[in-house]
């Protein structure tokens with residue numbers, strides 16, 4: 244179906260596994276076109292060219308940024324490249340989306356924000372999960388005031404993150420490897436959205452429990468919002484127990500069944516795993532492309548996967564995920580709210596739509612550099628606080644605007 248909307252021409256920098264996950268959202272939107280791609284890996288370049296025959300392919304980020312026919316770049320490279328490539332692209336006048344984590348440290352993130360401002364381009368922090376239908380609906384119920392003020396937020400997950408194949412970069416803490424770098428952006432972005440944005444302090448801890456995996460596979464944190472609202476987040480990626488088991492309508496596992504998890508773990512402990520080869524199968528063009536999340540993305544029912552179980556307590560009620568949307572507990576009882584839509588795939592599309600509307604239609608970009616910087620600040624504090632064994636005060640927080648997503652439809656709010 245064609246629309247009369249102006250086309251946004253995007254170049255993808257880094258065409259790996261994460262990129263394979265966002266491509267279906269690009270394919271679904273007529274008004275966003277992938278016109279270029281850059282990756283040093285010839286296998287993914289070939290697969291991308293086959294999928295987008297008219298796209299221009301480059302080996303390096305610089306060549307893509309020099310392409311005058313690219314309006315914006317989507318950076319989906321390993322974590323250590325996010326800041327330098329965002330700065331490079333902004334200096335070439337391109338609008339930028341950076342996958343999470345936005346950067347490895349605050350200095351880099353601040354430089355990204357300043358460079359985008361100086362070049363008058365938009366910078367978006369691609370945090371993905373807070374765009375999911377249930378999280379947006381939760382925010383809408385909270386901001387409607389139907390249940391009174393938010394009083395507590397808890398978000399926990401147990402996943403198989405540490406068992407999935409990882410590249411050398413992902414196994415290096417100095418290059419942003421590990422569950423805290425990769426998963427706090429999703430969880431913190433979500434709780435900040437639900438709690439209003441302004442965290443006051445973070446007291447966290449991380450865990451590096453397996454010598455064969457030199458990165459942290461666990462974190463937990465107690466965080467307080469400016470108004471005193473408490474919040475806990477937790478991700479255990481070691482994959483013994485996974486949260487899916489608690490949710491009856493899911494298949495009960497994420498990527499690996501329990502016996503597969505045991506086999507992967509034993510191979511890992513014995514040093515008998517070719518992770519680079521396994522990971523290549525999950526990148527664009529590989530036979531397992533997007534296998535972790537394909538089923539989840541195409542499903543109409545919610546499952547916790549990597550974000551986890553969220554429970555928001557308000558003065559007069561609780562909110563949590565349900566199979567088709569949300570359970571809302573209020574003074575009249577329990578309501579299952581059917582959000583009638585794709586619970587997860589929609590989030591990648593919503594992310595891309597927000598970027599398109601900001602760049603092309605001049606609407607406000609909510610997940611902008613300042614918002615991303617605030618999420619990164621709290622994420623880094625989880626690790627720093629654990630190392631220093633003290634609470635860390637926040638300095639860079641920004642609030643959720645009052646008019647954020649106010650037209651997002653939630654049937655519960657229309658009831659008589």
Ligand SMILES: NC(=O)c1ccc[n+]([C@@H]2O[C@H](COP(=O)([O-])OP(=O)(O)OC[C@H]3O[C@@H](n4cnc5c(N)ncnc54)[C@H](O)[C@@H]3O)[C@@H](O)[C@H]2O)c1
Nearest residue numbers: 257258259260261262281282284319320321322342343371
């Ligand atoms: N938003 C999400 O939900 C989500 C999901 C998955 C991954 N990600 C993010 O995507 C990023 C990549 O993760 P991945 O699992 O896809 O890794 P990956 O290794 O599969 O992909 C990275 C790709 O970048 C390429 N690359 C490396 N250096 C490059 C350079 N200098 N210029 C251009 N390309 C380069 C690699 O060849 C590879 O194809 C990570 O930062 C991760 O956090 C985000």
